[in-house]
Amino acid sequence: MVNPVLLIVIPLGLAFAVPFFGFISKKIEKFIPFVALLFNLIVSLRLFPQVLEQPIHVSIGGFTPPFGINLVAGPVGILFTAIIALVGFLVSIYAFDYIKEKDQEKYHILYLLLLTGATGVVLTGDIFNLFVFFEILCISSYSLVAYFGDKAGIESAVKYLIQGALGSSFILIGIGLLYGRFGTLNIADIASNINSVHSISIFVPLVLLITGFGVEAAIFPLNAWLPDAHSSAPSSISAILSGIVIEVGLYAMVRVVFTLFGASSVLNFLLFLGLITLLVGELCAFNQENIKRMLAYSSIGQIGLIVFALSIASSSGITGGLFQLVSHTLGKALLFLAAGYMVYRSGSMNISSFEGMGKKMPYTSLAFTIGAFSIVGLPPFIGFPGKFMIIKAALFKQEILFIVLVFFILLATIIEGAYFFRVVQVIYFKGGKGTLIPKREIAPISVLIPIFIFVGLIVVIGIYPKLITDVLELSASELLNRADYIKSVLP
């Protein structure tokens, strides 16, 4: 058996080893993230069968919980670890040719730190440890947004940093209040005692934690940083920010709401918040002329949909939400990578500059189209089963309220379709009339490989969703049955 600690230790160690490898040869620096994330991917996939039977617990330093820091590798943790490793691995291949300017070693260090932080957040069973990993994630993403050092990048990094730092402060105050009340930091230990105190006294920490994690998860009133940061970061980082960072923020929020507090009373509030986030994101995306901004607003919309699905809080609702989360991660990472390369070639982020791309860059355009169709939710791509499961779960509640809400979700999907199809139309059917067929510029192989692996995953899981639904159902039951979680950590 491989110890799940290695999932955190190996990338963290290799991150700081990057400059030392740089002494040997500058050329091998860029393969370090590749190696580290390949290791994570293999380990997390190998742990899967074991975790599905029984969660793995690791107490660091031999202190049994609730005293030491412990890692809980349950179905949710390993599912997220595998997604992080997969997307990180593919994006690290993309970065071979994409990241050429400036100090590459800084990029690779920060990139590995970001993914280490994300892995740590999803594996830890200690609320303060979660905060520390969350800060590793946040600080490295602030600096990666500003990696190019251009005007837009610096401005959005400053905005992101101020809002993110406020969010983190709220989280820390919330953790302090919880520690003052319960005298422990272990999630399971707090969860087992949470019903013993009056609900007013845990309401303040709950609100603070939801607000703090909501900043990173880009829930509606707290998402002002997202379109700027996602559109001015390097495209490989936009893919990570959109595919991993907001999902990890969402994970932390869900873990707090479902496991730590078991707060079913805020779920209705989150349901509406999710719906508003969905509508605001899609409506703003419809207006954009800048392709990366459009994708960023679309991420806000998708996050809203996931929050909505998770707040239904039935087994099928959470399964649908997690499925939508996987589909958004794969689809949006693919879209950012493909769009990033087209932006790199055309030199402009304006949608109109993509005219004739269908002939110039046929493979990248095809991949972009598949990603767009998947996000909109057309069969046979992965987006379709996700949306279908969410709507089925909402209708299964058989309440008038949910039928009205489903109407809004379908409306948002129509808006989503409208702006994605507009881009696809520009790529394939506009420009190039009467002129010569433009020269083909096939993207380099290191760009095409990750893009087409994403396309393959999107199509395969879209055709055969059973591949992952079993895992997702187990994850949903881990989130819903907090008594089991507590019992498995504190025997």
Next chain:
Amino acid sequence: MIFLSEYIYYIGAFSLIFIGLYIVLVKKNLIKVIIGLSILDTGINLFLITLGYIREGTAPVFSKPGLNADKMVDPVPQALVLTAIVIGVAVLALAVSLAVKLYKHYGTLNLRKIKEQKW
């Protein structure tokens, strides 16, 4: 008066937190906003320390005879604060270095004037 002496640290901590929040939300100059973040951090650290503080308590040394557990200061919040200080330093250092770059690009630190990116 007894109330005040009992809760003075909490009052101080939350005053610092609210002063910091006010500065971050209201001030226009980026350097002032960073100072606000710093004050906010200090307030939170003071709050965490206060959680475990006992007046005239000592460090938890179990080998000393005649020392009861109720006279020991809780060491966990102090470890938390140490970590929180380090994180705060990293965030502030990054913020200040971004401020330098921002000034080079725009020639101003007034956040109301820097608005190329908007909704």
